[in-house]
Amino acid sequence: MSLKHDIEFKLNGVSRCASVRVDMSALDMLRDVAGLTGTKYGCGEGECGACTILVDGLSLNSCLMFAVDCHGRDVVTIEGLAADAKADALRAAFVEHGAVQCGYCTPGMVMQASHLLATHPDADAEAIKRGIEGNLCRCTGYTKIVEAIASVSRTGKPGARS
Amino acid sequence: MTEIEQYVAPSSLEQAAEYLQRSGEVTILAGGTDLMPQSQGGRLKIKRTLMNIQHIPELKGIAIDGGAIRIGALATITEIMQSELIKKHLPILIEACDHFASDQIRNAATLGGNVCNASPAGDMLVPLLVLDAEVELASKPDGGLTRRRLPLSEFFVGPGKTRRAPSELLAGLRIGLPGAHHYARFFKFGTRPALDIATISIGIAGTLNNGALSSARVAFGAVAPVPMRAPRTEQALEARRLDAATIEAVAGVARDEVTPIDDVRASAWYRKELIHNITKRMLDHVAQA
Numbered sequence A: 001m002s003l004k005h006d007i008e009f010k011l012n013g014v015s016r017c018a019s020v021r022v023d024m025s026a027l028d029m030l031r032d033v034a035g036l037t038g039t040k041y042g043c044g045e046g047e048c049g050a051c052t053i054l055v056d057g058l059s060l061n062s063c064l065m066f067a068v069d070c071h072g073r074d075v076v077t078i079e080g081l082a083a084d085a086k087a088d089a090l091r092a093a094f095v096e097h098g099a100v101q102c103g104y105c106t107p108g109m110v111m112q113a114s115h116l117l118a119t120h121p122d123a124d125a126e127a128i129k130r131g132i133e134g135n136l137c138r139c140t141g142y143t144k145i146v147e148a149i150a151s152v153s154r155t156g157k158p159g160a161r162s
Numbered sequence B: 001m002t003e004i005e006q007y008v009a010p011s012s013l014e015q016a017a018e019y020l021q022r023s024g025e026v027t028i029l030a031g032g033t034d035l036m037p038q039s040q041g042g043r044l045k046i047k048r049t050l051m052n053i054q055h056i057p058e059l060k061g062i063a064i065d066g067g068a069i070r071i072g073a074l075a076t077i078t079e080i081m082q083s084e085l086i087k088k089h090l091p092i093l094i095e096a097c098d099h100f101a102s103d104q105i106r107n108a109a110t111l112g113g114n115v116c117n118a119s120p121a122g123d124m125l126v127p128l129l130v131l132d133a134e135v136e137l138a139s140k141p142d143g144g145l146t147r148r149r150l151p152l153s154e155f156f157v158g159p160g161k162t163r164r165a166p167s168e169l170l171a172g173l174r175i176g177l178p179g180a181h182h183y184a185r186f187f188k189f190g191t192r193p194a195l196d197i198a199t200i201s202i203g204i205a206g207t208l209n210n211g212a213l214s215s216a217r218v219a220f221g222a223v224a225p226v227p228m229r230a231p232r233t234e235q236a237l238e239a240r241r242l243d244a245a246t247i248e249a250v251a252g253v254a255r256d257e258v259t260p261i262d263d264v265r266a267s268a269w270y271r272k273e274l275i276h277n278i279t280k281r282m283l284d285h286v287a288q289a
């Protein structure tokens, strides 16, 4: 059996403990230990962004992070964002702009968009495109996603063409 | 899977050096963006002890220290990109950060991890080479913490291989503050702007006076087993006025100096052409600067 280690961290605002395998990824810990399956496994190697979470306010690929490294940190997943009124506008924008098709990329895309808007509240279409470079979507062709994010950015005009 | 026997997360450099001194069987974890895919993909076996260095304050921060800028090994690509000191004194590093992977990876990836992973295509390595960066290695051989410095140009010995001893930790990088008229540019060639490993990369630096670079530095990425300084190209460039004939001659020397391989990203022939053409383009820019 692989070595386990106990960690204590904040998950979506609530303190919690977990016993995790030392070689486990934060993604596996969230899905299999914490039971939060909103965060998706796409590629497992940092290429697709489906597993994006916020750690101490920064967006990261949870598939590249060691679960043990969550110790002492503040982790927010899409479930946390779903309960956060500040993110209502962003979530509604994804729905209104048709930025969700199969939905597999959506949790990661929304997490990354919320980080982008937190750090660049004025992001224009160009900045939004650069901000979501690490998130792949096989369905939408990105246009509607960029429009959705632009509609809640301070400079964004609803429906603005990218 | 590997049998990891111990997980440690020391809170000081001294403690970390002690773990390394006690056992050579330690795998160091920083951002994990190389370590996780390499260990999960079976390309790397985590040793008996996994040591997370993220809680060591001495490895953090970017500051001026005795005529040099010291970048702590744990500085992330995002932190470097946002640093006012780096923007002001070492803008070539910003160029390299800008096309590094994606926002999520830049938020996690550390400079120390990039240097110790020693990929021939590591994006920060070519700019650091032309800036004459030094690595600062810490260890605790006989009870006391000691540090040694080594030019980065002597640090790499092969893909993934460095002169860091198993008992040593990379504490940081040191870069002398550039003088007046310092010029330094980086170019990464890839097929898409994000999440791309360089097909080739080029760094050119020196002191620019009257259209000529002196103390010229040239380095290439992804064209040899290690990120390489190019002494023959540097010599061809040194203090020469950059007219069209000189630029063509230097680009020719560059093409002959590199020894790339064929792989999925490009053939050796194509890489040599890229080195020639992009060196030429970059020198045209120097001439116009």
Ligand SMILES: Cc1cc2nc3c(=O)[nH]c(=O)nc-3n(C[C@H](O)[C@H](O)[C@H](O)COP(=O)(O)OP(=O)(O)OC[C@H]3O[C@@H](n4cnc5c(N)ncnc54)[C@H](O)[C@@H]3O)c2cc1C
Residues within 6 Å of the ligand: A045, A046, A047, A064, B027, B028, B029, B030, B031, B032, B033, B034, B035, B036, B037, B053, B073, B099, B100, B101, B102, B105, B108, B109, B110, B111, B112, B113, B114, B115, B116, B117, B121, B122, B123, B124, B164, B168, B169, B170, B171, B195, B196, B197
């Ligand atoms: C999808 C993807 C895209 C990527 N794109 C790029 C890119 O565009 N450009 C690029 O250059 N790289 C890229 N990388 C590679 C990687 O992100 C970088 O090399 C990164 O800088 C590694 O830093 P880290 O902190 O994550 O290192 P880790 O994975 O924690 O460590 C890397 C290696 O260095 C050792 N190490 C780390 N810190 C120290 C230290 N202080 N002392 C001694 N040893 C140490 C570790 O033991 C390990 O062997 C990419 C990786 C992925 C997964």
Ligand code: FES
Residues within 6 Å of the ligand: A040, A041, A042, A043, A044, A045, A046, A047, A048, A049, A050, A051, A052, A061, A062, A063, A064
């Ligand atoms: S699953 Fe993490 S980036 Fe694809």
Ligand code: FES
Residues within 6 Å of the ligand: A099, A100, A101, A102, A103, A104, A105, A106, A136, A137, A138, A139, A140
């Ligand atoms: S909506 Fe299907 S992958 Fe993006």
